[in-house]
Amino acid sequence: MVETNSYTIRPAVEADVAQINDIVNYEIGVSVNNFNYGPRSYEDGLAWFNSTITGGYPIFVATTLVNGEEVVGGYSSLGSFRQKDGYRFTAEYSIYIHHEHRKRGLGRRLLSDLLAEAKTRKFHAIIGSISEGNEASLRLADQFGFRVVGVMKDNGYKFDRWIDNTFVELIL
Numbered sequence: 469m470v471e472t473n474s475y476t477i478r479p480a481v482e483a484d485v486a487q488i489n490d491i492v493n494y495e496i497g498v499s500v501n502n503f504n505y506g507p508r509s510y511e512d513g514l515a516w517f518n519s520t521i522t523g524g525y526p527i528f529v530a531t532t533l534v535n536g537e538e539v540v541g542g543y544s545s546l547g548s549f550r551q552k553d554g555y556r557f558t559a560e561y562s563i564y565i566h567h568e569h570r571k572r573g574l575g576r577r578l579l580s581d582l583l584a585e586a587k588t589r590k591f592h593a594i595i596g597s598i599s600e601g602n603e604a605s606l607r608l609a610d611q612f613g614f615r616v617v618g619v620m621k622d623n624g625y626k627f628d629r630w631i632d633n634t635f636v637e638l639i640l
């Protein structure tokens with residue numbers, strides 16, 4: 469575990485992309501919380517960053533200093549739920565905390581700032597898609613008042629098995 473409890477939450481910048489990718493790629497490798505099978509390249513991470521920002525969606529990072537270097541401990545972001553015009557006030561959230569920075573309140577802080585920003589940007593409905601077995605995410609969403617709208621059976625396939633997905637929604 470990293471020996472710090474002092475974090476700053478700020479909007480992400482392009483220079484954060486490599487560390488955000490590392491966090492996501494760790495999760496891709498060990499869990500079904502992300503349905504990709506292989507790591508996301510730096511170029512794909514950069515494309516995600518640019519399309520998110522130019523699409524009008526926020527990305528936040530939690531940073532801390534480790535041996536004088538700024539380290540990204542986690543991030544939260546919004547993205548398109550569906551692209552058709554009528555869905556423009558709905559967004560889907562993502563939140564990933566580096567495995568060595570978990571259980572320190574970062575998830576709560578990053579989601580709190582993300583939802584406040586979502587309100588400022590006039591989003592109306594925020595959707596989350598939570599894979600089977602992800603109790604931490606379910607509990608975090610519940611703490612913010614998200615309601616479970618349904619469980620999609622066998623919605624994903626990874627590590628040679630079918631995985632259910634719970635969809636949650638918060639009206640801002």
Ligand SMILES: CC(C)(COP(=O)(O)OP(=O)(O)OC[C@H]1O[C@@H](n2cnc3c(N)ncnc32)[C@H](O)[C@@H]1OP(=O)(O)O)[C@@H](O)C(=O)NCCC(=O)NCCS
Binds near residue numbers: 495565571577605611
């Ligand atoms: C889910 C996740 C974002 C939580 O981040 P975190 O910084 O560890 O969470 P926090 O310390 O802010 O805890 C907030 C709440 O989350 C829940 N929680 C966090 N870790 C938990 C765990 N291991 N088991 C059960 N609940 C947990 C608790 O309700 C906790 O509140 P509490 O401390 O009052 O009990 C983090 O575990 C993570 O990044 N997981 C992998 C990626 C992922 O699943 N992303 C979400 C995809 S939908």
